[in-house]
Every structure is written in C-alpha cells, then in structure tokens.
Amino acid sequence: MKKGFDELIAKVNECGTKKVAVSVAQDEAVLEAVAEAKKRGIADAILVGDEAKIREIAASIEMDLTGYEIIDEPDMIQASLKAVKLAHEGKADMYMKGLIDTKNFLKSVLDKEVGLRTGGPLSHVCVFDIPGIEQLLFLTDVAFMTYPTLEDKVHIINNTLPVARACGVECPKIAPLAAVEVVNPKMPVTVEAEQLTQMNEAGDITGCIIDGPLSLDLAIDPEAAKHKGATGRKIQGDADILLFPDIHAGNLVYKAIVHMVPGVKNGCILTGTKVPVILTSRSDTFETKVNSMALAAVVAEELKKND
Amino acid sequence: MKKGFDELIAKVNECGTKKVAVSVAQDEAVLEAVAEAKKRGIADAILVGDEAKIREIAASIEMDLTGYEIIDEPDMIQASLKAVKLAHEGKADMYMKGLIDTKNFLKSVLDKEVGLRTGGPLSHVCVFDIPGIEQLLFLTDVAFMTYPTLEDKVHIINNTLPVARACGVECPKIAPLAAVEVVNPKMPVTVEAEQLTQMNEAGDITGCIIDGPLSLDLAIDPEAAKHKGATGRKIQGDADILLFPDIHAGNLVYKAIVHMVPGVKNGCILTGTKVPVILTSRSDTFETKVNSMALAAVVAEELKKND
Numbered sequence: 001m002k003k004g005f006d007e008l009i010a011k012v013n014e015c016g017t018k019k020v021a022v023s024v025a026q027d028e029a030v031l032e033a034v035a036e037a038k039k040r041g042i043a044d045a046i047l048v049g050d051e052a053k054i055r056e057i058a059a060s061i062e063m064d065l066t067g068y069e070i071i072d073e074p075d076m077i078q079a080s081l082k083a084v085k086l087a088h089e090g091k092a093d094m095y096m097k098g099l100i101d102t103k104n105f106l107k108s109v110l111d112k113e114v115g116l117r118t119g120g121p122l123s124h125v126c127v128f129d130i131p132g133i134e135q136l137l138f139l140t141d142v143a144f145m146t147y148p149t150l151e152d153k154v155h156i157i158n159n160t161l162p163v164a165r166a167c168g169v170e171c172p173k174i175a176p177l178a179a180v181e182v183v184n185p186k187m188p189v190t191v192e193a194e195q196l197t198q199m200n201e202a203g204d205i206t207g208c209i210i211d212g213p214l215s216l217d218l219a220i221d222p223e224a225a226k227h228k229g230a231t232g233r234k235i236q237g238d239a240d241i242l243l244f245p246d247i248h249a250g251n252l253v254y255k256a257i258v259h260m261v262p263g264v265k266n267g268c269i270l271t272g273t274k275v276p277v278i279l280t281s282r283s284d285t286f287e288t289k290v291n292s293m294a295l296a297a298v299v300a301e302e303l304k305k306n307d
Numbered sequence: 308m309k310k311g312f313d314e315l316i317a318k319v320n321e322c323g324t325k326k327v328a329v330s331v332a333q334d335e336a337v338l339e340a341v342a343e344a345k346k347r348g349i350a351d352a353i354l355v356g357d358e359a360k361i362r363e364i365a366a367s368i369e370m371d372l373t374g375y376e377i378i379d380e381p382d383m384i385q386a387s388l389k390a391v392k393l394a395h396e397g398k399a400d401m402y403m404k405g406l407i408d409t410k411n412f413l414k415s416v417l418d419k420e421v422g423l424r425t426g427g428p429l430s431h432v433c434v435f436d437i438p439g440i441e442q443l444l445f446l447t448d449v450a451f452m453t454y455p456t457l458e459d460k461v462h463i464i465n466n467t468l469p470v471a472r473a474c475g476v477e478c479p480k481i482a483p484l485a486a487v488e489v490v491n492p493k494m495p496v497t498v499e500a501e502q503l504t505q506m507n508e509a510g511d512i513t514g515c516i517i518d519g520p521l522s523l524d525l526a527i528d529p530e531a532a533k534h535k536g537a538t539g540r541k542i543q544g545d546a547d548i549l550l551f552p553d554i555h556a557g558n559l560v561y562k563a564i565v566h567m568v569p570g571v572k573n574g575c576i577l578t579g580t581k582v583p584v585i586l587t588s589r590s591d592t593f594e595t596k597v598n599s600m601a602l603a604a605v606v607a608e609e610l611k612k613n614d
Contacts, residue, residue, distance in 0.1 A: 179558035216559050216562035244559070248552045252560050256563050257563060258524070260437055
C-alpha cells in the first residue's frame, strides 16, 4: 500500500511536530509554506533573518507570528550561520532555505564549525506520488550532484536509504537507470549499474535490492516488464529508488513529470547531512514546498532513530 | 493550432495513400498495424518475407490480403535487401521493420547498393501529442544515436527539420536541453548548446530558431518561463524540437512520458535516410505503430518536395 504525502503528514503528527530553522526567512513564499506546515502540525519554525522585514511580509500575507521564535539578524551570511547552528546543536530538526542564494545557503550547510556535514558528499532526493504508479518513487540525483562517479553513486544510495525507510519502504528496490537494460561497454553507465548490482550481491551495499542497468519501463511498469519477458529480474516494474546516470537525465525526467503528469505530488530534500535540508526553488509550487517540509520531518525522525 | 495525429492522417489522405515496403513481414503485430494503415488510407503495403507464414498469420488475425503485393523470400537477410531495394528504387515511399532483428534491419538500411543512405548519419525522432501542451513535441534522439558530438547534433537537427515541416511546423523552435539554462563550462552539454545557438544566429544552421541551453520547464511550459523571467529568450515554453544531451537522458524522458502521462499519443521514425524508416519496437502499442506509419507517410511527402 503506497504511503502518499497525506500519510507522511499523518506520520509526522504521530511522532510529534518538528522544529525547522529557516535561513534568511524574509521571503513571502517560504513564510507561506512555513505557516501552512505549522497549521498542519508538520513543523514549528525558528525564523532567522531581518525581523522587521519578516514582520512586514507576515502582515501582508495575514500570517500570525504568535508562537514563532524570531532571531533578528539582518546580515544574510550571519543569519544563515545562526540558523544552521540551531540545527547543528539539535535545537532544530531540519534546516530550510529562505531568501538567501543557493551558493551561500550551501556554504552554511557545509560550514566546518556550525554546519551539517557528516563526512560523505551531499545528494538530493525527490519523492514522487504519481497517479497510476503503485509505489512512491524516489528520484536521485536530479538537482545537486552533476556527474556522479561509481563511488558517488554508492554515497547517493546510502544517503537515500533512510529517506525511503522514513516513508515506510524498509528494503527499497533500486534501479540504476540507463537507456537500455543490458550491459554495453560502449555505455559506461551500464557498466557502473552492473557494478552497483554486484556490490549489493556481495554485501557491500546493504539494506536494499539493486538491479541494473534498467530502462525506465522495466523499472516502473510491471506490464512492460512482463511483456519484455523480464521475469527473471529482481525488479519488474516495482522499483522504489530511481538512480539516474547524471544530472541532465535526472533533471529532465524530473521536470517532465512535474510539467506533464496531471495530479502528481512531490517533495524534495538534500540528504547526507546531519539533519534534512529543505532547498526548495522559486519555481516549486506551494504544495511542493509543504510536501518537502513533511518529507524532511519524517526523515528527521528516521535519522534520530539511528543516532 | 496543434496538428495531432488525426490531422496528420487527414493530411496523408489529402496527398494520397503512400506505399510501404515491409521487411520480413511475417509478424502479427506488424501485420495488424499494416492492415489498420490500409484501412485508414495511410499506406498500402508490399509484404516481403515468407509468404506461407504471412498468409498463416493473416488468416489467424482475419486480415484480408486482397490487394497486397507479396514477395516470397523465406531468407530474412535476402527479404530485407529485397524490401529496402523497393524503397531505394522509389517503388515504395517508406521502409518498415518486421520480424527481423534490429541489427540486420539496420544493415539493410545502410547497405551501400540497395540501402537508403544519404551521406550523413541517421537519427531517430519521436513525435508526441501531449495533453495540456499546445504544440507537438519532437524528441531527438531518444533511441538511436548514443553520445552525439556537436557535429552529430547539427546532423540530428537537419534530419529533424523536414519531419517538423511535414507536421506543419515551418520554422521550428529547437531547445538543446540540459539540467540548467545557463552555460557552465563544467557541463560540456551547455557549452555545445550555446555553440548550436550561435551557429544558428550566424546562419550556419537555417530553417529553425535555436535557443539553448534550456531546462525542460523553460522549453515547454510558458507559465514557468514567465515565472522564471525568461522574457528575453527566443524560446519561452514554446519549443517544438527537444534536442537531448545523450541517449540516456532522451530515452528516460521518452519512457517517462509514455508510461506516466495519460492520453499521450506518439509516433517515431528514423530519419536522415532517403525515405522514412519505421522501426517500431515490441513494446510499442498498436496505436503507436499506426501513428508511426502516418508520420512516415507525411515525411515521405515532404522529402519528395525537396527532391
């Protein structure tokens, strides 16, 4: 039974509202999402930024700031460092980007003293609830890591596993994707896909089932898998995690889904960090921003379990 | 006003039914599509292959073979060479794959004596009619050319232009796609996208408008283009031809659309050949096979114009 975003929000409500530190919070779209997340019991926010501007925007969108902690810091870089420190010290369960540009936001995430490094590289995961597809789909990496090496792909997988578990998928099936489902030395990505599969079989990557290379139809469409006679494979249209060859393939598929599939829901976070990081973009809808906060909240709970 | 596949079929009916040479025609799914194409006035077929088997399959699917030319040639390689020669000599307007495997089928297409070479490399184009998107989308290359160089991309564009014109798009807008819409030297595909744009501006690639690199949202979603402030660009959500970085990105997007978007229609052909080549796959639906024949028929008419 697929757990959609409504179920994720119900799960947050069960384990208790989380706390999110917002970096440079004077941003209308971000404050709207933050207010909605509070209303739905997903997260309370600590707003770090220019307090006067935060109050001005809140008034203009009729957002009641009662019960919000506000830390006044008009300097953007300083605000981001103060906000990320709250997450670093465990005073916030997740960290969210506000008006600050992505480059400086990421600098705060990676700050050696107050940031959220865990040792390995960061990666991005986008969770999709797509009408007609049985399982939630976890797409990675569609936004952050550009040309992952084999080693990077192992990190991406390990970054994504707790996200899948947080969404109720205990032992996710992972499809390293390519244009074809057979190994072809002229297509390096298919060779790497096979290597990941072998590492999984050898017990070097655990907590998941890897089967690649796979074409997208065999990964997500059980009918296509049957039709193509893929009955011997570990994945037959029931992949949970879709591992992309590179950022172009990932990002183009991600945007095709968002802009072409009616009724789709999604939420995205950065992983590989001490706490989940919410890095929504201008072009994300209000609903996607709220879904991303719900996703971050259940992942925060999952990461605490393993602490 | 978007011309969908129904309009393409109407256009074939206007300019007269075409003739298709079918290579190794003893294939049930192919014969079903061929019969439907005849019924709709798209094309009459010359069936080259094992006549006994063709008659047996036709009987089993209640296909009336009256009015079909059948050339009996039980040997598959010989059948493919006889079939392609019909197209080579102008006795057929298009060439279609039957039971023969892709490798040997392509050998017949590329045969130096009786094949369909024109000098440049071949490429594949898939035409999509997607609910909610104003224009037809021409995706290339999602199935044939693996890692196109800059020079290959120029060929792909020139192969695709007559296909767009055949579908009523006189001066198509071409989006060389990437994960981002800005040039980044660390992402070679964005550099090549800019070079294609400059070649178009310099008059080295004509009959189209090229604007890249582009992310998919800016290429196909006018709202997203407006929201992201792309008002100065030549393409603002109204791209016709989507040029992919490589086969993985192209094929994954192609399959995402086919397997996730309800109500989508598509047809695909090989181009860069003397006449259009129909290379449908087992997993294509009946409707897609018929659409591919309709597409090939209008492209055949367009190529004749330029002869």
